[in-house]
Amino acid sequence: MRLDPAREIAPGVVLLDSGYVRPKLAACYVVRGGASAAVIETAASSSVPRILEALAAFRIAPADVSHVVVTHVHLDHAGGAGKLMEALPRATLVAHPRGARHLVDPSKLIAGTAEVYGEARFRELYGDIPPIPAARVVEAPDGYEVDLGGRVLRMLDAPGHAKHHLVVHDPTTRGFFTGDAFGLSYREADSAKGPLVFPTTTPVQLDPAALRRTVERMLAENPERMYLTHFGMLEGEIPRAAAQLLEGLDEHLRLARAAPSGPGRHAALREALAGQLLRGLAAHGAPLGREEALAVYGVDLDLNAQGLEVWLDAGGNA
Incomplete structure (x- = not known):
């Protein structure tokens, strides 16, 4: 199946399908400012x-990309960071303080991911993951800002899915680049009711209480858009989508507690x-x-x- 071309989905925000695994699974974004551009997520x-x-299609030269931002270091979000940084001579890599070191030395990240997927599948999915020179990596604490020339992106600490997770606030479009902090919403499930949001509880640092606080913190900014890595932009009715996500998470936790112990x-x-x-798809x-x-x-x-x-x-603490 062919991938859709990159397209501008909000002022200065370009969505591109990374092609990771299948179409419309993992998105990357380009954000254009007055003087430079940022790439958010690398797949x-x-x-x-x-x-x-995508950069070439929108007439953005590699030297005009000032920042590459990853929401967290799970490899479907950050596995391409090393290769991409090699192609962007002036860019700085921005990551959560708990995750940045794993992009400078990805050995533990590689080992942990290979344990989840198995060595053969890991190599098939992720290939070579080169380290990024430490001098080109910035740790972004809560409130850290990136100025693209009049367009400021603000990084917020966003635990719950992972301790090394941040979200990126774009006041220009009243949006958040959410990584996995706002769940999954695949376009195949869209209906007359709009998008369906489903939780993601990928190993190994799920913290449901922290995730709820992260969602509530984003909602406090009254966002109009959520830019999900999996997949694409949600626009309008963001509180409804948040409620659907958190209700789904509660059901995940209930089912987990009810699961039988033992090898099965x-x-x-x-x-x-x-x-x-x-059940959720049918109701939707x-x-x-x-x-x-x-x-x-x-x-x-x-x-x-x-x-x-x-x-x-x-x-199993909620």
Whole structure:
């Protein structure tokens, strides 16, 4: 299936499909300011040519990109950062203070991700992940700002999905680049009711209480747009989408606590999450049959179950 061309979806905000795994799974964004541009999210190393093509299509020279921002260092968000930085001679990499060191020395990040996916699948998904020179990496504490020439992006600490997660506030469009802090919303599930938002509880640092606080902090800015990595822009009715996300998270936690202990727990929990998903899709009027839905969300169901198991084993505190 061909990927859609990069397109401007809000003033100065370009959405491009990274091509990671399948179309419309992982988005990257380009934000244009008065003097420079920023790339937000990089997906995997295989996505870097797509990013460079999008920059060229919008007449942004590599030397005019001043910043690359990753919301967190899970490799579907930051795996291409090293390769992309090699192609952008003036760019600074901006990351959460807890995650930045793993882009300078990605060895632990690689090992942890390979443990989740398996070595063969890891290599297939992510390939080569070169380190980024420490002098080109900036740790972004809460409130850190990037000025693109009159357009300021503000980084907010956003734990819940991961301790090394930040979100990027763009006051110009009253939007947030949310990474995984506002769940998943795949365009295949859109219906007459609008988008469907589903939780993501990827291993290994799920903190439901912190995630709720992160969502509430974003809502306090009265945003009009959410730019999700998985996938694309949500516009209007953001409080409704937030409520749907948090209700879905509560159901995830209930199903996790009800899962049987022992070696069959993962399969049982994944099946329970699939049931939650299918019920939600049906109530939403999403144009997806069972098999198509399970294909679209299959990897997420596996990862969500794994993350919930880690959470249970750590005490299961909400």
